[in-house]
Amino acid sequence: MNVTRGFTGRPRVVNPGLPPGQYDAGDDWPVLSAEVTPRIAPADWSFRVDGLVERPLTWRWDEARALPGSAYAGDIHCVTGWSKFGVRFGGVSLDTFFEAVRPRATATHAVAYSHTGYTANLPLADLTGGRAWIAWEFDGEPLAPEHGGPARLLVPHLYFWKSTKWIAGITLLDHDEPGFWEQNGYHERGNPWEEQRYSGD
Amino acid sequence: MTTTFTPPSRFAVPGRIAVNGQVAAAWQTATLTEIRRETPRAATFRLAVPRWAGHLPGQHLMLRLTAPDGYVAQRHYSIASAPDDSGHIELTLDHVPDGEVSSWFHTLARPGDTVELRGPLSGFFAWPGDRPALLLGAGSGVVPLMSMVRHHRARGLEMPLRMLVSARGPEDLIYARELGAETTAVFTRSAPRGVPVGRLAAAHLAPLLSERPGGGWEAYVCGSNGFAEHASRLLVEAGQPVERIRIERFG
Numbered sequence: 012m013n014v015t016r017g018f019t020g021r022p023r024v025v026n027p028g029l030p031p032g033q034y035d036a037g038d039d040w041p042v043l044s045a046e047v048t049p050r051i052a053p054a055d056w057s058f059r060v061d062g063l064v065e066r067p068l069t070w071r072w073d074e075a076r077a078l079p080g081s082a083y084a085g086d087i088h089c090v091t092g093w094s095k096f097g098v099r100f101g102g103v104s105l106d107t108f109f110e111a112v113r114p115r116a117t118a119t120h121a122v123a124y125s126h127t128g129y130t131a132n133l134p135l136a137d138l139t140g141g142r143a144w145i146a147w148e149f150d151g152e153p154l155a156p157e158h159g160g161p162a163r164l165l166v167p168h169l170y171f172w173k174s175t176k177w178i179a180g181i182t183l184l185d186h187d188e189p190g191f192w193e194q195n196g197y198h199e200r201g202n203p204w205e206e207q208r209y210s211g212d
Numbered sequence: 213m214t215t216t217f218t219p220p221s222r223f224a225v226p227g228r229i230a231v232n233g234q235v236a237a238a239w240q241t242a243t244l245t246e247i248r249r250e251t252p253r254a255a256t257f258r259l260a261v262p263r264w265a266g267h268l269p270g271q272h273l274m275l276r277l278t279a280p281d282g283y284v285a286q287r288h289y290s291i292a293s294a295p296d297d298s299g300h301i302e303l304t305l306d307h308v309p310d311g312e313v314s315s316w317f318h319t320l321a322r323p324g325d326t327v328e329l330r331g332p333l334s335g336f337f338a339w340p341g342d343r344p345a346l347l348l349g350a351g352s353g354v355v356p357l358m359s360m361v362r363h364h365r366a367r368g369l370e371m372p373l374r375m376l377v378s379a380r381g382p383e384d385l386i387y388a389r390e391l392g393a394e395t396t397a398v399f400t401r402s403a404p405r406g407v408p409v410g411r412l413a414a415a416h417l418a419p420l421l422s423e424r425p426g427g428g429w430e431a432y433v434c435g436s437n438g439f440a441e442h443a444s445r446l447l448v449e450a451g452q453p454v455e456r457i458r459i460e461r462f463g
Contacts, residue, residue: 013241013328015277017320020285021312032286042437043461045336047444047454062217091288122217127454130217157441182217195336196236208274209333211237 028086029094030203036093042157043091045191046127049177053161056126058108058145059180065113069180072161075145078103083144083165088203090170100165101148105138105181108145118183122190123164125177130190133166133173134200135183142168145178170201170208235265236333239276244325245300250386254352256292256304257317261329267295268338269359270432270460273331275303277313287313290356290434290460291332294363304386306352337432337460341369344425345432346452348412348443350378353435353462354386360432361394372425378412378439412443417450428453434460 029035053072061067070078081104088094114135121138124130137143146165147154154160159176166173172192193199198207206212246258267273269291276286293302307318339345339360347357354377364373375395379385381402391397398416403409421429431452433443440461447457 012282013278013326014280015316015327016325018277018279018285018316020277020279020283021310023283032284034285041461045459047448047457047459048441092286124217157437184217188217192334192336195334197334209236209330211235 026096028096030088031206032092032208033088033094033203034092036095039093040095040158041089041091041093043089043172044129044157044176046129048157049127050156051126051161051177056161058162058178060108060112060183061180062121062183063115063118063185064183065115066111068108068112070108075103075162076147078107081107081141081144083146083167085167087167087171087174090172090197090201090203090208094203099150100144100146100154101151102144102146102162102165104141105143105145105164106141108181109139114183117185120184120187122182122184122188123173123175124179124182125175126179127177129175129177131164131173131175132188132190132193132199133169134187137166137169137173137200138181142166168202170198170203172197173201232265236331239328239330240264241326242301242329244321244323244327246323247321250304251384251388253384254304254306254386255318256302257321258293258300258302259327259329260300262299264299264301265332267291267301267332268335268340269294269363270337270339270356271332271334272337272356272460273301273303273329273333275313276328276330277316278328285313288333290359292355292358294359294366296363296366304352304355304358337434337458339363339430339432341367341371343427343430344372345374346420346429347373347375348377348431348433348435348447349375350412350435350439350443351380351384351462352386353433353439353460356434356460357432358387358390361390361392364394372423372429374420374423376412376416376420378435412439412446414446414450417446421450421452428456431457432460433457435462437461 059069083100144165147162164175164178242259242261248256272290292304308314349357378398
């Protein structure tokens, strides 16, 4: 352990929900995205699931909103170090979309992409089993554009760069293809509990 | 069947450089060698990093402080120095009132202290000097941009480079003594006599965008999210292509 002379850190309580190397952002919700924030009207938003599926499908805003709702209440963690506790998102479970398109047995990975062209890769197993959502509400309000509104992917058990803002679609593949940040030095999977921040972690 | 994914739209520009995962993953010990005050709120911390593998202007690193009980605090900081400063890097930090890491640097740190860091990280905001660069920064957002300016000067690059920096007033303008003809300063609260006070506006951008260097500008925007939103929208409205705007937001 390389102790820093004089450093004590801020007063702290042990929070078992805080992954290693993270701090509690409190009420803050920092905005981190590398591109210009797009202004996408709900009427212009769509979400497509294709690739290794039996039946590729595209949902328009009203069609997606008509699906059975599913909420997430819990924590989120950003690779830059902040975690946010007790957030509530509303949307639809990705399982609902996958049931409609029926992934093929050969599908192992996914690329999520945004209406801006941003991409993030994920193992398919991280998107199924009630662990991922298409979300359009935060704390009961419409999701703000700078946080990915009108709709974003939500994969709260991984670092938040995987939770693609302005989600436009998910393509299922039989192999892994690095996404935007993964090509820029970030970890392939991004599990906060294992501190998978950067390539090589 | 193997499918290959191709992004459907414009922002999927490739990163600027590939980051060496082995280098980025390794923590190393750095020794503080010098502290220079820049403004009442900001100071530059010079660090000797013997095993530093080099960086490109615009990249950042992760810095870690450890308390006696094992508690660690880690934060990302942009690198201020040019790549050629052999064996040393410089960071310029605002003193954030409740910031546990910046407070340590501003109130306790002294030459000879050691900290840990890893990097350089993220190739997206990097500028190797290969394209005309239009730099827009506010507050400490000028830090990675200054690395680009210093690189440009140190190498004597012919590539066009212009910088617009926004500060509350002259006393808050980081690197004021170093800024040259490539830089236009915008003051939002107070300004020297004869200089207008006001927010970054389309009128500041117009003369720069009308220069139209060969290949067009690559725009780099850095600062708070509020500044990044404002500046990037001004760029888009002035005709800068969205896929040629790179944004680093200090969350």
